[in-house]
Amino acid sequence: MDRSSDTTDAFAEVKLGDTTFKTDVYRKSLNPAWNSDWFKFEVDDLELQDEPLQIRIMDYDTYSANDAIGKVYIDLNPLLLPQPGQRPVSLTESSGVSLPVTGGGCVMSGWLPVYDTMHGIRGEVQIIVK
Numbered sequence: 001m002d003r004s005s006d007t008t009d010a011f012a013e014v015k016l017g018d019t020t021f022k023t024d025v026y027r028k029s030l031n032p033a034w035n036s037d038w039f040k041f042e043v044d045d046l047e048l049q050d051e052p053l054q055i056r057i058m059d060y061d062t063y064s065a066n067d068a069i070g071k072v073y074i075d076l077n078p079l080l081l082p083q084p085g086q087r088p089v090s091l092t093e094s095s096g097v098s099l100p101v102t103g104g105g106c107v108m109s110g111w112l113p114v115y116d117t118m119h120g121i122r123g124e125v126q127i128i129v130k
Contacts, residue, residue, distance in 0.1 A: 006030075007028045007029055007030055008028075008029065008030060008032075008059045008069065009025050009026070009027045009028065009059055009060040009061075010025070010026050010029065010032040010057060010058065010059060010060070010069065011023050011024065011025045011026065011032075011034075011057075011058055011060055012034065012055055012056065012057050012058070012125075013054075013055070013056040013058060014039050014053070014054070014055050015053070015054040015055075015056070016041045016043060016047075016051055016053050016054070016076075017041070017043060017047055017051050019041055021039040023036045024036065025060045038130075045080055048076045048077070048079060048080060049076075049077055049080065051076075052073040052074055052075050052076065053073070053074040053076055053129065054071065054072070054073055054074075055071065055072040055073075055074070055125060055127065056068060056070075056071050057069040057070050057071070057072075057114050057122075057123070057125065068116065069114065069116065069122055069123070070114035070115050070116040070119075070121075070122040070123065071114070071115060071116070072112050072113070072114055072115070072125060072127075074108070074112070074127070074129060076108075076129065078106055078108060079106050079108065079129065079130075081106060106130075107128065107129070107130050108127075108128075108129045109126075109127065109128040109129070110126070110127070111124045111125070111126050112124060112125055112126075112127060
């Protein structure tokens with residue numbers, strides 16, 4: 001946090017498994033709006049079940065280590081559930097090879113609290129996960 005103006009130079013790190021993406025730094029704000037392009041993670045269903053999506057909100061510092069503002073962990077297991085009214089599909093119907101298609105093409109979205117272990121809830125972040 002910039003002590004003179006009580007603002008942050010915020011950016012987000014989005015991590016799933018061993019892959020991490022970073023947003024641009026949103027300078028001198030307490031209400032950053034990145035509206036960035038989608039981050040695409042190529043993972044199989046097992047990785048989706050094992051790893052939560054991690055979003056770390058950070059304060060960029062030029063002359064010292066970046067400061068953590070807070071974190072959000074998102075369980076991605078609901079993305080594997082079929083949508084209501086959708087029947088399970090297998091690739092046998094179109095290709096003759098029996099391979100089940102998993103996942104329901106679900107979308108999770110909403111506002112989630114950004115939590116810091118020392119200071120509690122520090123704000124909120126709006127996310128959309130497909």
